[in-house]
Amino acid sequence: MTIDAVYLLxxxxxxxxxxxxxxxxxxxxxxxxxxxxxxxxxxxxxxxLGAFAMAFALPVTGLLYWPAMAAAVLCTMVAGFVVYETLLxxxxxxxFERSILITLGLSIVLIHVMQYFFTAxxxxxxxxxxxxxxxxxxxxxxxxxxxxxxxxxVAFAGLYLILRFTQFGRAMRAxxxxxxxxxxxxxxxxVVARNAVVLAAGLCGLAGAAIAPIQLVTPxxxxxxxxxxxxxxxxxxxxxxxGAVIAAIALGLIENWIGGxxxxxxQDASVFVIMIVVLFLRPDGLFKxxxxxxx
Amino acid sequence: xxxxxxxxxxxxxxxxxxxxxxxxxVGVGTSALIFTVAAAALNLIYGxxxxxxxxxxxxxxxxxxxxxxxxxTFGGNFWTGVLAAAAINAVVALVVGYPMLRxxxxxxxxxxxxxxxxxxxxxxxxxxxxxxxxxxxxxxxPRAFGHVFSSTHQFYGIAWAFSVAMLAFLYVLCSSRIxxxxxxxxxxxxxxRAQGISPMPYKLAAFSISAAITGAAGGVFVFHxxxxxxxxxxxxxxxxxxxxxxxxxxxxxxxxxxxxxxxSALPEALRFSDDFRMIIYGVILVVAMFAMPSGVAxxxxxxxxxxxxxxxR
Numbered sequence: 001m002t003i004d005a006v007y008l009l010x011x012x013x014x015x016x017x018x019x020x021x022x023x024x025x026x027x028x029x030x031x032x033x034x035x036x037x038x039x040x041x042x043x044x045x046x047x048x049l050g051a052f053a054m055a056f057a058l059p060v061t062g063l064l065y066w067p068a069m070a071a072a073v074l075c076t077m078v079a080g081f082v083v084y085e086t087l088l089x090x091x092x093x094x095x096f097e098r099s100i101l102i103t104l105g106l107s108i109v110l111i112h113v114m115q116y117f118f119t120a121x122x123x124x125x126x127x128x129x130x131x132x133x134x135x136x137x138x139x140x141x142x143x144x145x146x147x148x149x150x151x152x153x154v155a156f157a158g159l160y161l162i163l164r165f166t167q168f169g170r171a172m173r174a175x176x177x178x179x180x181x182x183x184x185x186x187x188x189x190x191v192v193a194r195n196a197v198v199l200a201a202g203l204c205g206l207a208g209a210a211i212a213p214i215q216l217v218t219p220x221x222x223x224x225x226x227x228x229x230x231x232x233x234x235x236x237x238x239x240x241x242x243g244a245v246i247a248a249i250a251l252g253l254i255e256n257w258i259g260g261x262x263x264x265x266x267q268d269a270s271v272f273v274i275m276i277v278v279l280f281l282r283p284d285g286l287f288k289x290x291x292x293x294x295x
Numbered sequence: 296x297x298x299x300x301x302x303x304x305x306x307x308x309x310x311x312x313x314x315x316x317x318x319x320x321v322g323v324g325t326s327a328l329i330f331t332v333a334a335a336a337l338n339l340i341y342g343x344x345x346x347x348x349x350x351x352x353x354x355x356x357x358x359x360x361x362x363x364x365x366x367x368t369f370g371g372n373f374w375t376g377v378l379a380a381a382a383i384n385a386v387v388a389l390v391v392g393y394p395m396l397r398x399x400x401x402x403x404x405x406x407x408x409x410x411x412x413x414x415x416x417x418x419x420x421x422x423x424x425x426x427x428x429x430x431x432x433x434x435x436x437p438r439a440f441g442h443v444f445s446s447t448h449q450f451y452g453i454a455w456a457f458s459v460a461m462l463a464f465l466y467v468l469c470s471s472r473i474x475x476x477x478x479x480x481x482x483x484x485x486x487x488r489a490q491g492i493s494p495m496p497y498k499l500a501a502f503s504i505s506a507a508i509t510g511a512a513g514g515v516f517v518f519h520x521x522x523x524x525x526x527x528x529x530x531x532x533x534x535x536x537x538x539x540x541x542x543x544x545x546x547x548x549x550x551x552x553x554x555x556x557x558x559s560a561l562p563e564a565l566r567f568s569d570d571f572r573m574i575i576y577g578v579i580l581v582v583a584m585f586a587m588p589s590g591v592a593x594x595x596x597x598x599x600x601x602x603x604x605x606x607x608r
Contacts, residue, residue: 108576234406
């Protein structure tokens with residue numbers, strides 16, 4: 001098989017954009033796990049809500065991309081707040097299995113309520129950028145992908161700055177590193193956990209809004225993405241944010257390369273195979289859980 | 296006393312096809328028996344050993360495909376098919392279970408989920424073997440000694456014998472020293488280690504046995520349906536098993552058996568709309584986790600304990 005350099009570059013660029021969007025989801029999961037030691041099974045449904053919010057906001061804003069995206073992020077942050085205050089707040093620490101089952105129930109309800117009201121018919125989302133793209137030599141990438149990747153990068157930079165330099169973010173890291181010590185210096189776990197969930201939901205909504213114009217929007221769209229994100233979080237080491245980002249970008253690339261050169265069946269399966277191999281070699285994931293370090 | 300009740304209940308279930316001429320009711324009964332076995336197998340790994348395993352769904356699907364393929368592609372019969380399903384699942388569970396069980400309990404849950412998804416991708420995409428999304432329709436009815444189990448009523452007999460045998464095996468296992476060791480691992484693993492017991496072989500054995508039984512149940516179930524396709528790996532089945540175990544009471548053998556039979560009738564009663572049914576399932580799951588985290592059996596046990604305490608005062 002001869003490898004065409006242009007084709008390879010095209011796959012690589014697509015892989016990076018996809019990987020950045022995966023990373024947005026995985027980082028949210030990692031953040032929640034770091035602070036609360038739970039896994040949010042309904043995280044994919046937050047993404048789906050973000051995508052639907054984008055789909056409904058676009059016609060209102062006259063197909064303007066950025067206001068619609070802001071509306072979607074705001075909408076999922078509110079959803080995250082509600083989920084935390086009604087369900088997750090009742091969980092005690094060390095109730096991992098219970099957290100999974102509760103959020104699993106929530107995810108079933110959200111998927112089917114959305115399907116009941118908006119049907120399972122896939123929607124194509126049109127934005128002000130349409131399907132225009134930017135041409136680099138003979139390579140073509142649509143604007144929606146470029147903007148999605150840029151938005152993800154900006155979000156990561158923002159997250160890094162928040163976690164590193166603000167009191168808000170330092171409290172999250174403190175809880176993740178040592179719960180008792182954080183309590184002793186007067187950090188309230190409840191408030192910090194709520195902030196973490198809302199922040200993670202916002203990242204997820206951003207991912208949903210960015211994915212909406214790239215893929216089809218259906219009530220089920222979150223489910224498959226979240227399963228991949230779970231695998232990524234495991235590969236990167238549970239609760240390790242940089243690990244999740246690296247694993248996500250690597251997966252985006254690997255998936256696109258495999259999809260480009262082999263049958264499409266291997267594309268979806270690759271992440272799960274990689275995860276089982278990684279667990280076999282390194283049971284704690286590739287990067288050890290360092291109590292949610294950011295730098 | 297419990298045993299007498301159980302035998303009486305088993306015999307009562309054996310009489311169902313003679314009491315009802317309706318294919319629909321007997322068909323629901325068949326599903327109920329098979330679901331109860333799968334839920335009891337999930338109870339072995341989750342309720343007793345404390346490992347929440349979503350891989351059960353994968354084993355259920357592997358079992359269904361293994362049985363169907365044994366009959367259709369490899370020229371075996373239903374009985375060898377079910378045995379093959381159990382054997383293949385036991386081996387697969389050992390192979391994937393070892394790396395998964397070495398991880399933390401958090402990673403275990405997610406990696407089992409991933410395994411189930413991988414199985415469903417294989418079922419969909421390995422078209423040469425599984426025939427892809429079209430599945431394998433028209434599975435022939437099982438036969439033994441020249442007798443063909445073609446009608447729903449006759450198939451019910453197979454499902455009944457299967458579930459009674461499997462539940463009896465699981466009961467013996469759960470109430471044996473092995474079962475108590477599994478509970479000990481769930482409650483306090485460091486203490487188990489301190490007693491000189493290595494938890495790994497026990498966990499691996501529980502995972503593998505539970506996989507084999509789930510697989511065999513899946514095999515029987517696809518012959519009840521008469522078709523196997525990737526829908527056998529629908530997450531709906533996993534949710535059903537989980538709800539049965541949680542409502543019945545994790546770690547309570549009889550609680551799960553009773554709720555298995557009772558709740559398998561529920562999806563039939565709620566068949567007015569698929570979406571509504573799933574919404575109700577989700578709501579039941581959330582409410583049960585808050586209102587009765589240890590299920591009906593756990594709730595009854597707590598009440599009994601409270602009464603004992605009160606009587607000692």
